[in-house]
Amino acid sequence: MFRLYIKMKILKLLLLCSIVFSTGMSAVNAEPDSSIDIKKPPVVLAKWYKPENKRQVWLHTMFKLRREMQAMREYAGQEDEVHMRKWLANFEKHYNKISEMVPEWEDKIKPELVSSVRKHAQNKDFYNVAITLNKIRETCDNCHDDYQPQVTAIYRSPDYSDLKINDVDGEPQNIENNMQDLSMYVNRILISLADGNNQAALNTTQNFKQQLKNLRSSCQSCHKDDEYPQERILGEATSNRIKSLEKNIKLGHIKESQKLMGEIAVTVCARCHNTHRIVYDLRESLLPEKKK
Numbered sequence: 001m002f003r004l005y006i007k008m009k010i011l012k013l014l015l016l017c018s019i020v021f022s023t024g025m026s027a028v029n030a031e032p033d034s035s036i037d038i039k040k041p042p043v044v045l046a047k048w049y050k051p052e053n054k055r056q057v058w059l060h061t062m063f064k065l066r067r068e069m070q071a072m073r074e075y076a077g078q079e080d081e082v083h084m085r086k087w088l089a090n091f092e093k094h095y096n097k098i099s100e101m102v103p104e105w106e107d108k109i110k111p112e113l114v115s116s117v118r119k120h121a122q123n124k125d126f127y128n129v130a131i132t133l134n135k136i137r138e139t140c141d142n143c144h145d146d147y148q149p150q151v152t153a154i155y156r157s158p159d160y161s162d163l164k165i166n167d168v169d170g171e172p173q174n175i176e177n178n179m180q181d182l183s184m185y186v187n188r189i190l191i192s193l194a195d196g197n198n199q200a201a202l203n204t205t206q207n208f209k210q211q212l213k214n215l216r217s218s219c220q221s222c223h224k225d226d227e228y229p230q231e232r233i234l235g236e237a238t239s240n241r242i243k244s245l246e247k248n249i250k251l252g253h254i255k256e257s258q259k260l261m262g263e264i265a266v267t268v269c270a271r272c273h274n275t276h277r278i279v280y281d282l283r284e285s286l287l288p289e290k291k292k
């Protein structure tokens with residue numbers, strides 16, 4: 001939590017600097033444009049990813065393209081025309097699939113370059129094969145620069161929308177409400193400790209413990225048979241900290257209890273947020289129309 005807080009401070013500072021700079025430099029604009037330009041990929045792409053497709057077709061086409069580019073390069077270096085042409089045929093098929101799958105991206109590829117690779121290979125002009133492969137590489141890089149991170153975030157990051165987690169009364173709630181309750185319990189404990197209301201702190205710790213236990217039962221909906229991710233964040237170390245917290249509150253050790261809360265915030269909340277929440281927020285901001 002504390003580290004996150006510092007990160008937020010730095011971010012705010014950077015934001016402030018950029019606003020000051022941009023107002024300074026474009027004094028005519030009353031409203032500085034602080035928006036970030038992230039291009040949205042065509043929606044048709046969804047057809048080539050789960051759950052609309054049985055497989056991650058787009059991604060696997062990309063892996064094939066990379067392997068085929070490497071094979072062509074290596075065989076061109078060995079001046080092995082026969083193998084070179086075998087991989088070129090596969091490459092051509094998959095490269096053209098880009099615009100078959102996403103017609104909006106037709107202008108991103110240059111099939112004519114594939115034809116010239118073939119021509120140069122036939123002439124055993126491997127120098128120009130290499131030059132042309134570099135030009136093809138540029139078409140890959142250009143599209144990746146514009147779209148790769150957001151496509152990964154949208155189509156390959158975990159989706160929590162169907163997740164139902166029980167609250168402390170056994171009523172199902174979504175991840176967002178589970179988090180809001182968790183945050184409320186954390187702060188209620190901290191407020192009570194600060195004001196010496198030890199009994200209230202102890203009572204809330206029971207709810208906090210139950211809420212974390214319920215959260216843990218949701219991990220396996222994605223982490224199936226893998227116990228390690230749960231163990232790392234909500235395992236023995238965490239339950240020991242909570243036991244120790246209860247003991248310290250009962251003994252009236254406020255400082256020690258506050259320190260334990262800080263440790264829990266870092267090892268439970270921040271640690272999970274670093275893998276799960278960052279991509280979640282990015283994904284949501286790219287899909288504003290998506291149901292929560």
Ligand code: HEC
Pocket residue numbers: 160175176177179180182183186233265268269270272273276277280281
């Ligand atoms: C699965 C690992 C995980 C753990 C453990 C976790 N969080 Fe979260 N948290 C998330 C995800 C994913 C989101 C984004 C969901 C959302 O905002 O709806 C989130 C969002 C939040 C939010 C924003 C909720 C909103 O209104 O959008 C708060 C506040 C929060 N977490 C607090 C906590 C606290 C406090 C803890 C520790 C006691 C904690 N979280 C532990 C995954 C986790």
Ligand code: HEC
Pocket residue numbers: 058059062063065066069095098105108109136137139140141143144147148149151152155156
């Ligand atoms: C019109 C756009 C476009 C073009 C052209 C394109 N790609 Fe991609 N590529 C993408 C997108 C979008 C992703 C992100 C896919 C994802 O993360 O699921 C991607 C991801 C990849 C990846 C996966 C990277 C990783 O490890 O996660 C590889 C490899 C790749 N592309 C290779 C290539 C090669 C080689 C070419 C050129 C011959 C190429 N791509 C041309 C859009 C494109």
Ligand code: HEC
Pocket residue numbers: 157158159160163215216218219220221222223228229230231232233234272275276
């Ligand atoms: C909606 C799906 C989803 C849910 C629910 C989910 N995770 Fe994850 N988690 C992922 C994905 C995807 C990754 C990255 C790939 C991987 O490691 O499996 C990941 C990675 C992790 C990692 C880092 C990699 C590792 O194995 O150490 C941890 C730790 C983790 N999750 C903990 C949790 C905990 C704890 C919960 C429950 C509170 C949880 N996750 C719930 C999807 C999910």
